[in-house]
Amino acid sequence: MNTSSLPRIAVLATGGTIAGQAGDASKTAGYKAGVVGVDKLLDAVPALASVARIQAEQIASIDSKDMSAALWTTLSRRIDALLAQDDIDGVVITHGTDTLEETAYLLHLTVKSTKPVVLTAAMRPSTALSADGPLNLLNAVTVAGSASAKGQGVLVAFNNQIHSARDVTKTSTYAVDAFRSPETGVLGFVQDGRVEFQRGVVRPHTAASEFAVVDQWPTVEIVTSHADASRVMVEALVAAGVRGIVVAGTGNGSMHATLTQALADAVKQGVAVVRASRVGSGHVMRNGAASDDALGTVSAGTLNPYKARVLLMLALASGAQDLQRIFDTY
Ligand code: SIN
Secondary structure, three states: OOHHHOOEEEEEEEEOHHHOEOOOOOOOOOOEOOOOOHHHHHHOOHHHHHOOEEEEEEEEEEOHHHOOHHHHHHHHHHHHHHHOOOOOOEEEEEOOOOOHHHHHHHHHHHOOOOOOEEEEOOOOOOOOOOOOHHHHHHHHHHHHOOHHHOOOOEEEEEOOEEEEOOOOEEOOOOOOOOEEOOOOOOOEEEEOOEEEEOOOOOOOOHHHOOOOOOOOOOOEEEEEOOOOOOOHHHHHHHHHOOOEEEEEEEOOOEOOHHHHHHHHHHHHOOOEEEEEEOOOOOOEOOOOOOOHHHHOOEEOEOOOHHHHHHHHHHHHHHOOOOHHHHHHHO
């Protein structure tokens, strides 16, 4: 087989369950994430050799619950450097499922290339019976090498589906079809080497985004509204000097009256406050369940609280003042 015509894909490994190891193949919950090296992950998928020419790097070996903004900066800059090379056609990132949606959205808004960037992961450790990582990795490399994935922003290939980084979220603690895009649905499918997109990505991203990673990230925290909510969290955060707070509100971003007052006071002290919802799907409308105009808050639209936090960090890092425009645009 003449492999010189195959796309050249860089695989960047960060850890996760896809690189997880258990003492017993029947264990799918009791294991350690992020211990198997990228070379071993690739060796487990001989079919990759007929899909792409691969070069691999171990960027980190972590459980993604421990992902940091500093690692986001490293990852985004490394992807940009690789994609600036003429001989690299796309990048695949292996990641844990737990914060995959946050990393994917951050990269969607900071990578400055139209070449494909695809994240993948696994729900079962690499040592498990019926591990899902090998097929997910093969599919991710297939998507990254596909001409139709160019210009679609950062993608997530998981369980034969292709999702946009903006919309995808983890929705199950154990199922192998753990990811959904609740408001929009999948972007497309990948199966047996065939990549099929069903729709495009409308909002700006990657090369068209106004954002960049930074060395010093503004502190943005998430507070949840719930029955009997108090001022305690918000007051502590303001005293600690946070630049932004995302509220995981009830319903359409509504908030307990006591929390509402605390957040209005935080806004008066210069803290940016964004209203999202803890519900898991749906739209938080501006001036819907709370008056953003009166409170000085911003509505997150269809971004969940974790992605709203990513966007608020990027917006504050860029010095932007018009936060509602940013949330309406991205
Ligand atoms: C992680 O997010 O690193 C652990 C869980 C997983 O990958 O499914």
